Amino acid sequence: RAALDRAAVLLRIKRDVNRLDNVWGVGGGQRPVKHLVKEMNLLLREYLLSGEVSEAEQCLRELEVPHFHHELVYEAVLMVLEGSGEGPVEKMVTLLKVLWESGLVTLDQMNRVSAGPRGGWACGPPGVTPCPPQGFQRVYEELGDISLDVPLAHGLLERLLERCCERGVITRALRDACPAR
Numbered sequence: 001r002a003a004l005d006r007a008a009v010l011l012r013i014k015r016d017v018n019r020l021d022n023v024w025g026v027g028g029g030q031r032p033v034k035h036l037v038k039e040m041n042l043l044l045r046e047y048l049l050s051g052e053v054s055e056a057e058q059c060l061r062e063l064e065v066p067h068f069h070h071e072l073v074y075e076a077v078l079m080v081l082e083g084s085g086e087g088p089v090e091k092m093v094t095l096l097k098v099l100w101e102s103g104l105v106t107l108d109q110m111n112r113v114s115a116g117p118r119g120g121w122a123c124g125p126p127g128v129t130p131c132p133p134q135g136f137q138r139v140y141e142e143l144g145d146i147s148l149d150v151p152l153a154h155g156l157l158e159r160l161l162e163r164c165c166e167r168g169v170i171t172r173a174l175r176d177a178c179p180a181r
Contacts, residue, residue, distance in 0.1 A: 031065075039063055040072045044079050048091055053098050060104055069099070070109035073135035080160050081139075081146060081153045089156075093163045100169060110135050111174050136161075136170060140179055154181050 040063070047056040060072060076092045099105040133141050139157065147153045157178060165175040 031063075033068075036063060036065055036068055037071060037075065040075050041079075044072070044076055044092075044095075047095055048079070048083075048088055051091060053095055056095055057098065057102060057104065060099070066104070069105045070134035070138075072099070073105060073110055074138050077136060077139045077157070077160065078146070081150050081156050089160050089163055093160070093167055093169060096164065097167050097169045105135075108134070110169065111171055136174055137177070140177065143179055 040060075043056055043059040046059075047053070060069065073096065076096060080088050080092050096105065096110070100107070100110055132138070139146070143153065143157065150156070161170065161175045161178055164170045165172055
């Protein structure tokens, strides 16, 4: 009976889904991808409004999906492309730099540029199915489609890449891998 009463109380909590995840163990990689993407977008929007890097860093840690942080890089770049002005560019560069320096986003999640067999993306030994592109490289592959919705996307991406390269967030090789117009 006590367990049922406790469960009823937990279910009545409206705002603290993370608490339920911790209590019932539905966290991290067990969450649906759509939910994780939604949470990452919310985290990025809140960061653009507040500018609080430590809060964004904490929110990303609480998602408990370090293997999925490449999605945050992708969503951050998309958010810059869909926004306007220098503010979002500078803020995202700062966030990505902090996340990389803290180890929350790995070099591979940010900087994947090594081509595998037949030009595919390799993330394992030869003969293994290539990994899909991550982070910036994924934006490169989708830039044609993105440009349909955001005609100035290529110019904005070049500006973001230049800032990221200047601040040591990405390599020159990744910057130079950006598709030409």
